[in-house]
Amino acid sequence: MGVKTRTPLIAGNWKMNLDHLQAVAFVQKLHWTLKDAKHEDGSVEVAVFPPFTDIRSVQTLIDADKIPFALGAQDLSAHDSGAYTGEVSGAFLAKLDAKYVIIGHSERREYHSESDEVVAAKTKAALKHGLSPVICVGETAEDLEKFGASAVPVGQLEVALQxxxxxxxxxxxxxxVWAIGSGQAATPQQAQDVCATLRTVVAKVLGDDAAARTRILYGGSVKAANIASFMREPDVDGALVGGASLVVDEFAAIIRFEKHVGV
Ligand SMILES: O=C(CO)COP(=O)(O)O
Structure with missing residues (x-):
């Protein structure tokens, strides 16, 4: 396997944590921490995914202080505008300079009954508004036992990319899903196997160029102590981090994974 050419992406999914004041303080501290460590050279892309109510404040801070973090949302509406109470349009997110939007997180699939078809519609809505969708796929413990690791994520991704x-x-x-918030991460080999299989799905649906370019992240109990082992794998291009993205020093250490890779 050759050297990875894709820019690693370390993404913090804050889920329903940190209000807008806490978010601003957090982003400032993270920025200072990385700056002190001289780790804002663009070798790793950093993205934060705050709750909707924080996005404007974080955008203003990033903009004013020229902080090199990308901004993302945790969800969006499949619709552009109209009578959809409580929903947020991709157009509004794009206006706030959001670059990314998480789509089909397992918590939305489970608690909001988001089907593969809804995920596909939201993926199209994101692209329509110039946002890059972070399409989440993954098997439950039950799926793993019944079908193995790859079958469910492959099926979910095929529908999303159609x-x-x-x-x-x-x-x-x-x-x-069994690795999220459980403290029990997949092994690097398990992550590599499924990420490599998902890359073949991207190749099959969108072609080889897309497969070579597309970043595939691992998520589920990622922390500073295990990030390097995932990043060593050829098809793992970064991480989607939950709990550990809420602790400045821990998230900064994850972003600085190269320090532990020892290449
Ligand atoms: O769901 C996740 C990120 O989207 C992972 O969460 P944890 O890192 O807390 O396991």
Whole structure:
């Protein structure tokens, strides 16, 4: 396997944590921590995914202080505008300079009954508004026992990618549901196996160029102590981090994974 050419992406999914004041303080501290460590050279892309109510404040801070973090949302509406109470349009997120939007996180699939078809519609909505969808796929413990690790994520990704243009700017996140918030991460080999299989799905649906370009992240109990072992794998291009993205020093250490890779 050759040297990875894709820019690693370390993404913090804050879920329903940190209000807008806490978010601003957090982003400032993270920025200072990385700056002190001289780790804002662009070798790793950093993205934060705050709750909707924080996005404007974080955008203003990032903009004013020229902080090199990308901004993302945790969800969006499949619709552009209209009578959809409580929903947020991709157009509004794009206006706030959001670059990414998480789609089909397992918590939305489970608690909001989001089907593969809804995920596909939201993926199209994101691209329509110039946002890069971070398409989440992953199997439950039960799926793992019944079908093995790859079958469910492959099926989910195939539906999400259907009908997308070959040059679609997407990110895929493999998040085994049993590893999320459990403290029990997948092994690097398990993550590599599924990420490599997902890359073949991208190749089959969108072509080889898209497969070579698309970043595939691992998510599920990622922390500073295990990030390097995932990043060593050829098909793991970054991480979607939950709990550990809420602790400045821990998240900064994850972003600085190269320090532990020892290449
Ligand atoms: O769901 C996740 C990120 O989207 C992973 O969460 P944890 O890192 O807390 O396991």
């Amino acid at each position: 009908g997308l243009p070959k040059d679609a700017d997407i990110v895929v996140a493999y998040e085994p």
